[in-house]
Amino acid sequence: MGERLEAKYGLREEVVFCTRCVMSNQRPTSTVEFKHRADRKARVLAFDEEGVCDACRFAERKEQIDWDARERELVRLLDTHRRTDGGYDCVVPGSGGKDSCYAAHVLKYKYGMHPLTVTWPPLLYTDIGLKNFRAWLEVGGFDNVTFKPNGRVHALLTRLGIEHLLHPFQTFILGQKNLAPKIALQYGIPLIFYGESEAEYGNPIAETATSLRDRSYYAMQDLSEVSLGGVTVPELIERHGLTLNDLSVYFPADHRRLEAAKIEVHYLGYYLKWTPQESYYYAVEHTGFEANPVRTEGTYSKYNSLDDRIDGFHYYTSHVKFGLGRASSDAAQEIRNRHLTREEGVALVHKFDGEFPERYFREVMEYIGMKPERFHELCDEFRSPHLWERVGGEWRLRHRVS
Amino acid sequence: MSVRVIARLDIKGPNLVKGVHLEGLRVLGSPERFARLYYEEGADELLYIDVVASLYGRNSLTDIVARTSREIFIPLTVGGGLRTIADIRTVLRAGADKVALNTAAITRPDFVREAVERFGSSTVVVSIEAIRHPDGRYEAYTENGRERTGVDALAWARRAAELGAGEILVTSIDREGTGKGFDLELTRAVATAVPIPVIAGGGAGTFAHVRDVVVDARADAVAIASVLHYNVVRRDDHTARVGDEGNVEYLKRGRPGFGKVQDATLADIKAVLRESGVPCRPVGAEAGA
Amino acid sequence: MRAVITADPGDLDAADAVILPGIGAFRDAIHTLDARALTPAIHAAVATGKPVLGICLGMQLLLTESHEMGRYRGLDLVAGEVTRLSEDAGDGTRVKVPHVGWSRISPAGGGAFKEPLFDGVPADAFMYFVHSYECRPSSPGVATATTRYGAAVYCSALRRDSVVGVQFHPERSGPHGLTIYRNFRTSIVTSREWSHGRTAGSEIRTA
Numbered sequence: 001m002g003e004r005l006e007a008k009y010g011l012r013e014e015v016v017f018c019t020r021c022v023m024s025n026q027r028p029t030s031t032v033e034f035k036h037r038a039d040r041k042a043r044v045l046a047f048d049e050e051g052v053c054d055a056c057r058f059a060e061r062k063e064q065i066d067w068d069a070r071e072r073e074l075v076r077l078l079d080t081h082r083r084t085d086g087g088y089d090c091v092v093p094g095s096g097g098k099d100s101c102y103a104a105h106v107l108k109y110k111y112g113m114h115p116l117t118v119t120w121p122p123l124l125y126t127d128i129g130l131k132n133f134r135a136w137l138e139v140g141g142f143d144n145v146t147f148k149p150n151g152r153v154h155a156l157l158t159r160l161g162i163e164h165l166l167h168p169f170q171t172f173i174l175g176q177k178n179l180a181p182k183i184a185l186q187y188g189i190p191l192i193f194y195g196e197s198e199a200e201y202g203n204p205i206a207e208t209a210t211s212l213r214d215r216s217y218y219a220m221q222d223l224s225e226v227s228l229g230g231v232t233v234p235e236l237i238e239r240h241g242l243t244l245n246d247l248s249v250y251f252p253a254d255h256r257r258l259e260a261a262k263i264e265v266h267y268l269g270y271y272l273k274w275t276p277q278e279s280y281y282y283a284v285e286h287t288g289f290e291a292n293p294v295r296t297e298g299t300y301s302k303y304n305s306l307d308d309r310i311d312g313f314h315y316y317t318s319h320v321k322f323g324l325g326r327a328s329s330d331a332a333q334e335i336r337n338r339h340l341t342r343e344e345g346v347a348l349v350h351k352f353d354g355e356f357p358e359r360y361f362r363e364v365m366e367y368i369g370m371k372p373e374r375f376h377e378l379c380d381e382f383r384s385p386h387l388w389e390r391v392g393g394e395w396r397l398r399h400r401v402s
Numbered sequence: 403m404s405v406r407v408i409a410r411l412d413i414k415g416p417n418l419v420k421g422v423h424l425e426g427l428r429v430l431g432s433p434e435r436f437a438r439l440y441y442e443e444g445a446d447e448l449l450y451i452d453v454v455a456s457l458y459g460r461n462s463l464t465d466i467v468a469r470t471s472r473e474i475f476i477p478l479t480v481g482g483g484l485r486t487i488a489d490i491r492t493v494l495r496a497g498a499d500k501v502a503l504n505t506a507a508i509t510r511p512d513f514v515r516e517a518v519e520r521f522g523s524s525t526v527v528v529s530i531e532a533i534r535h536p537d538g539r540y541e542a543y544t545e546n547g548r549e550r551t552g553v554d555a556l557a558w559a560r561r562a563a564e565l566g567a568g569e570i571l572v573t574s575i576d577r578e579g580t581g582k583g584f585d586l587e588l589t590r591a592v593a594t595a596v597p598i599p600v601i602a603g604g605g606a607g608t609f610a611h612v613r614d615v616v617v618d619a620r621a622d623a624v625a626i627a628s629v630l631h632y633n634v635v636r637r638d639d640h641t642a643r644v645g646d647e648g649n650v651e652y653l654k655r656g657r658p659g660f661g662k663v664q665d666a667t668l669a670d671i672k673a674v675l676r677e678s679g680v681p682c683r684p685v686g687a688e689a690g691a
Numbered sequence: 692m693r694a695v696i697t698a699d700p701g702d703l704d705a706a707d708a709v710i711l712p713g714i715g716a717f718r719d720a721i722h723t724l725d726a727r728a729l730t731p732a733i734h735a736a737v738a739t740g741k742p743v744l745g746i747c748l749g750m751q752l753l754l755t756e757s758h759e760m761g762r763y764r765g766l767d768l769v770a771g772e773v774t775r776l777s778e779d780a781g782d783g784t785r786v787k788v789p790h791v792g793w794s795r796i797s798p799a800g801g802g803a804f805k806e807p808l809f810d811g812v813p814a815d816a817f818m819y820f821v822h823s824y825e826c827r828p829s830s831p832g833v834a835t836a837t838t839r840y841g842a843a844v845y846c847s848a849l850r851r852d853s854v855v856g857v858q859f860h861p862e863r864s865g866p867h868g869l870t871i872y873r874n875f876r877t878s879i880v881t882s883r884e885w886s887h888g889r890t891a892g893s894e895i896r897t898a
Contacts, residue, residue, distance in 0.1 A: 275651040277426055284422050284580070285661045291423045293533045293575060295548035300457060302425040302548075339427055339649045347458050403840060404817070406792045441865075446793055446819075477819060477863045499863060522715035524789055524821040568789055568821070597778070599787045622787055683793040683817040 005386035009321065012044060013386050015399040018053040021332040022345045022401045025053075026322040026387065037227050038164050059336035067273050074271035078111050081191050088116040088143075090191040093180040095119045095307055096133035099195035099276070101283035103268050104142050107193065109286075115193075118183045119146040120175035122308030123158060124360070124367060128292050129307025135288030147179055153246045157229045158310070159368040160240070162375065164230030166321060166382040168364075169314035171250070174228065178252040184263050185253060196269040196276070226251060275337055276304075298326035298355040300348050310364050312357025320379045323387045323397050325353040346401055354397075404681040405616050406446040406623035407671055409630055410603060411436060412453045413463060413482075417648045419453065420631055422579035422662075424531070424547035427453070429648040430631050433466055439634055441474040444668040444685025448478045449502070449571075449603075449625055455483020456505050456545040464496045471497025481529055481571075482546070490517055494525070502529040502571055505544035508551055508558065511565060518566035527601070528562035529571040530555050531578075532588060540588055547575045556591050563596040570596055571625065573604035579628055581607025581662035589619035601625050608664045609674040616680050626671070633665035698723075700732035708879050709736050713748025717759040717773065717824070720752055721766075730766065737768055742878050743854045750849070750856030751826055759824050769851045771828035781842030789823040796836040796847050796859065806835035806848065808855055808874050816867045818847075818859035826858065 007013040009028075016025045027045040046054045083089040090107060092115045094100020100117070107113045117137070122129060137144050154171055161170035180192045226233050228250050236242045268274070280303045283289035291302040297312045298319075305311045305326075312326075319325035331345035340348075365372050380395075388395050411433050412419050418433040420426075430436075437448055448470070452463045461483050471478055480493050481502025490501050501521075507514050507528050517526045531547050532540040532555035540555035559570050572592045574585035584605040593600040602621035606612050606629045615621045635657045652658075659665070669685045676682060694710075695702055703709055711733070713720060724730045737743055745753045754765045757773035765773070778785040795815040798804045803814050820838070825845040828834060836848035838858070847858045855875075861868035 273651075275649065277428070277649050278651045280426050281422065281428060281652070281660070291425045293423065293547075294543075294550060295545075300548065302423065337649065337651075338647065341647075344454070344458055351457070403786060403790070404793050475863060475865050475868060477821075477860075499860075519716075523823070524791065525714055569791060597785070597787060598789065599791045623792065 006384065007386040008382070008384035011322070011384060011386070015323070015387065016047065016051070017399075017401045018045075018047065018056060018332075019051040020056040020342060021053065021335040022328050022342070022349050023053050023055065023332045024322075024324060024399070024401065027324055028322065036165060036167070036170065036230065037232075038230050055332065056336055062273065065273075070271045074268075075111065077191075077266070077271075078107075078113055082112060083114055086114075088114050088187060088189045090115045090193055091118050091180050091184050091187075091189050092116070092142075092193050093118045093120070093176065094136075094195075095121060096129070096136035096287075096289075097305065097307060098279045098283040098289055098303055101132075101136050101140060101287040101289055102279040103193055103195050104136070105140050105282070105286050106272070107268075108142065115142065116183070116187065116189060117142045117144045118180050119144060120172070120179045121146055121148055122310070123154065123172060124309040124364065126307055126309055126311075126360075128290060132289050132307065135290070139288035140286060145183055147175075147183070147249075149175065149249045150246060153242065153249075155368045156240065156242070157250070159370050160229030160231055160236075162313075162317075162368070162370065162378060166317045166378055167230070167314075168310050168317060170229060172308065172310075174250045178250065181253045181258055181263055181265065185257060185261055188261070190262055190264060192263065192265040193268045194265065195279075196267065196274045223251070276333060277337065277339060296326070297357045297359060299330045299352050300327060301330045304330055309360035312360065313364060316354070316357050317379070317382070319354040321382055321384070323399065325349075325355070327352040327355075328401070349401055403622075404683050405621070405675060406601075407444075407612075407668060407675075407682060408447040408449050408479075408601060408623055408625045409437070409440040409445040409668075410449040410451065410625040410627040411631075412451050412627065413466065414452070414454050415462065415647055418631065419648065420579065420628055421453070424453070424575055424578055426579075427649050428652050429650045430635050431653070434469055435638075436631065436634055437470055437474060439638065440630065440668065441476055444672060444683070445476060446683055447476055447623070448474065450478065450480045450482075450498075451502070451546075452480075452482030453546050457548075459483070461489055461492070464492060467493060467496040467498050479527055481527070487516060487520055490521060494521065500525050500527050500568070502527045504529040504531060505549075507562065508542055508544055508553055511561060514562055514565040514567055518568075523566050523568040526567050527569045527571050528559075528567040529573070529603075530559055530562075530592070531573045531575050531604075532585075533575045534585065534588070538587075540591075543575060547578075555588070556595055559592045559596055563598050567598060569599045569601060569623075571601040571603050573625075575604070577605030578603075579662075580605060581628060581660075581664075583607060583611040584615040584619065584621075584624075586614060586619040589615055589621050593620040593622070599623060607662060609666060609671060612671050613674055613678045613680070616675065617678055628660065628663045629666050629671070630668065631665075632660050632663055633667055635659075636665060698727050698729065700728045703729070703732040703736055706736075706741070708742040708744070708875075709733060710875075711743065711745040711749030711752060713746060713750075713752065714821075715748060717748065717751060717757040717765075718761060718763050720748055721757075721763055724752070724766075733766060734768070737852075737854055740853050742875065743768070744875055745854070745856040746862075747822055747858060747860055750858055751824060753849075753854060753856050754826055754828070757824065768854050769826075769828055769833060769849060769856070770830060771826060771833070773824050773826055776823055776825050776845070777841060777843050779842045786841035789821055790840050791821045792819070793817040793864075794820055794838050794840060794847075794859075796838055799834040799837050799846075804836070806850060806855075807878060808848070808850070808857075808871055809836070810874050811870050812867050818857075818861070818864040818868065820847075820859045822858060826856070 012025050029043045081089045090113050092104040104115050107115050157171045161167045292306050298315050315326035327349045331348045334340040335345045413433050417429040418431050455461050477499040479500040480498040485506045531543050542551050542553045542555040542558050577585050584602050589602045599622035601623040602615045603625035606626050672682050751773045752765050753768045754771045754773050755767045757763050776788050780786045796818050798814050833849045834846040835850050837844050838847035849856045861871040
């Protein structure tokens with residue numbers, strides 16, 4: 001060997017896998033998406049001296065938390081905001097996936113709140129996704145505001161996101177993170193509840209010590225900080241013919257207005273012990289949720305991230321850039337929840353990770369106006385040499401979890 | 403000819419699990435304990451399915467099969483990840499009476515014929531898990547409802563019967579675990595298409611469902627899981643040995659029931675069948691217990 | 692009751708009784724019995740008055756001839772033929788073959804069971820059946836129990852001297868089935884070793 005392989009995106013050159021789950025040190029932690037540019041250095045999942053990742057440590061700690069005390073904290077918080085005069089007292093963002101089903105339902109029916117569900121819809125709804133979205137509202141029984149952005153701009157930004165960052169999901173993530181605070185501002189609702197905390201997936205533990213979502217994720221200081229699809233705002237305007245009118249929907253809320261309105265974003269997962277698989281059963285039982293009848297491409301599971309035809313691309317491109325696909329994600333989470341052993345997780349990763357999202361490929365390419373070959377070319381460009389090698393005309397990961 | 407009421411146990415490792423749409427591995431307790439209760443309470447047969455055998459390429463039911471067959475004297479069918487003649491022999495030697503073949507059989511239909519020649523028709527049950535398409539056709543799936551095959555479920559059922567299978571177990575993935583009832587159309591289509599007994603699996607939520615699938619859909623036997631398991635979980639503390647492995651959150655929460663099913667005992671189910679004029683083997687004292 | 696699964700004729704000679712289990716095809720079973728010299732050993736056991744219990748296919752093997760997949764000679768310990776179950780349900784519809792499931796056994800000749808093997812088993816008790824063929828013994832007094840399936844009523848248990856056969860599976864018929872085994876043990880006079888086979892007919896064919 002001996003040659004030094006370039007590691008793109010500031011990823012660690014040496015690939016190391018967690019000794020407990022199947023994640024590697026290549027996994028990026030959540031990015032502040034509107035500052036996301038191609039030349040950024042990714043913050044990655046941290047490991048401790050025993051080779052255990054942050055997410056696993058967090059899961060460990062989950063078992064020692066006094067959940068009764070946390071629930072009391074939640075009730076105190078809710079008591080100060082609960083409204084019975086017809087006004088909304090909290091916002092639950094989501095699109096009818098199992099987690100938002102659980103969050104909205106438990107807040108309304110167990111804790112007596114009056115949530116407004118807020119949806120930044122998928123780029124292209126899958127049949128099962130649309131079915132579950134409707135069931136959420138019609139069976140679960142919730143008011144909903146869906147904000148659908150300009151489709152042409154959305155498609156363009158998605159394409160740019162792929163071309164510059166190989167990140168098909170960026171436009172969705174932007175909307176998902178930024179919409180709820182803006183709706184909260186507009187309706188005067190002071191509380192926003194997301195589901196799990198991102199530490200579940202490996203964001204630094206310090207951020208989960210309190211339940212408030214770090215403001216930097218959803219508030220910006222001024223426009224010069226903003227990139228969309230990996231392109232700065234001025235360039236979007238000059239080169240791509242977009243206007244501020246087209247783009248403002250993607251910008252996060254002005255932090256000064258958020259502070260003035262005292263909008264708070266909380267993770268429900270801080271207050272209530274979160275077991276994603278049990279959210280599935282809960283959603284089935286209470287909001288008419290249905291799992292995908294087929295196995296989702298790239299993984300073994302049937303109830304995670306079902307609603308967008310472009311979902312599969314998000315995980316596939318993650319696999320290209322970081323060597324970690326959907327099966328890795330699903331398995332890591334189930335290992336941490338003790339549903340699977342590490343051995344089982346490894347077997348699942350080997351079997352399913354990196355599977356190409358064939359089912360909706362043509363459709364998605366057509367929607368965003370990209371030639372299929374171009375997508376494959378881009379994938380090749382984005383493969384980091386320290387992760388991939390070419391063997392017999394095929395790409396192969398240098399390091400696989402074992 | 404009486405209709406058989408079969409208790410179906412989905413097993414992962416040491417645990418009895420129950421999913422919805424064959425997804426999710428919520429632990430409900432110890433399979434041996436549940437099996438024993440079902441035997442004592444009038445089950446006509448037991449069906450053990452290893453739900454992850456295909457996924458991990460391993461077979462791990464041998465021990466529990468051996469223990470069960472030593473203490474429980476009703477027929478036991480075992481399925482999940484049986485891929486070779488040797489796999490079948492191992493499980494039969496451990497004490498199983500019948501084997502259920504799904505993935506391996508669709509992948510290589512001759513395997514059915516080989517198994518039948520070796521072990522006899524009556525030992526071989528072909529298990530078909532199907533999903534309904536909008537046009538009304540049913541497609542067979544493998545690997546515990548994960549992989550499409552492109553194979554028409556009805557055509558496959560006929561072929562399996564021709565290859566010598568002794569029985570067909572047909573499960574609707576759309577209905578399984580949901581408590582919405584069996585897919586009557588699917589069951590009827592299969593039951594009337596083959597000359598061998600057909601077991602309806604997947605979807606019971608109430609007594610009426612069990613009766614309907616026999617009376618309307620002509621099933622010769624019924625495999626029931628959620629309705630029985632959630633009933634046991636509700637009334638029997640000892641079944642819920644809460645270990646560490648698997649999704650034990652539901653048990654830890656105190657087993658609050660599962661709203662999608664009207665849980666019931668075997669006695670309840672058989673009573674309803676008899677009231678509808680369906681003969682079945684009695685439970686309790688009459689059965690010699 | 693100590694039981695040994697065997698394909699060795701010597702074991703039969705040493706045993707106090709013989710159980711002939713059976714799952715599978717008649718043709719293969721009889722060929723294997725012949726090939727392993729078990730056929731004469733079984734005849735010898737019967738000649739010395741040892742109890743012999745045939746279960747399911749094992750019962751069918753006791754008869755003269757079977758029509759399963761051709762015509763094959765049986766052990767001829769009980770005169771009669773083995774023929775395929777009829778699919779006629781009697782009302783124009785068809786019943787499924789194989790007959791799989793629980794059906795009642797009724798004492799041949801009505802009333803309560805006189806057959807010692809069924810001591811303590813109520814008339815019309817349910818037993819577990821799984822078969823496609825039925826036994827038709829030539830002699831009328833041989834059948835000890837009958838069962839209805841579809842339009843037909845067939846012989847579900849028989850006895851000729853010390854040879855008994857049951858078409859159903861007592862080991863899979865719950866508590867009543869266990870009673871039959873207990874009765875069989877009681878019927879055994881001497882206290883030497885037993886031969887006992889419980890599982891599929893594979894141990895006859897493959898050892």
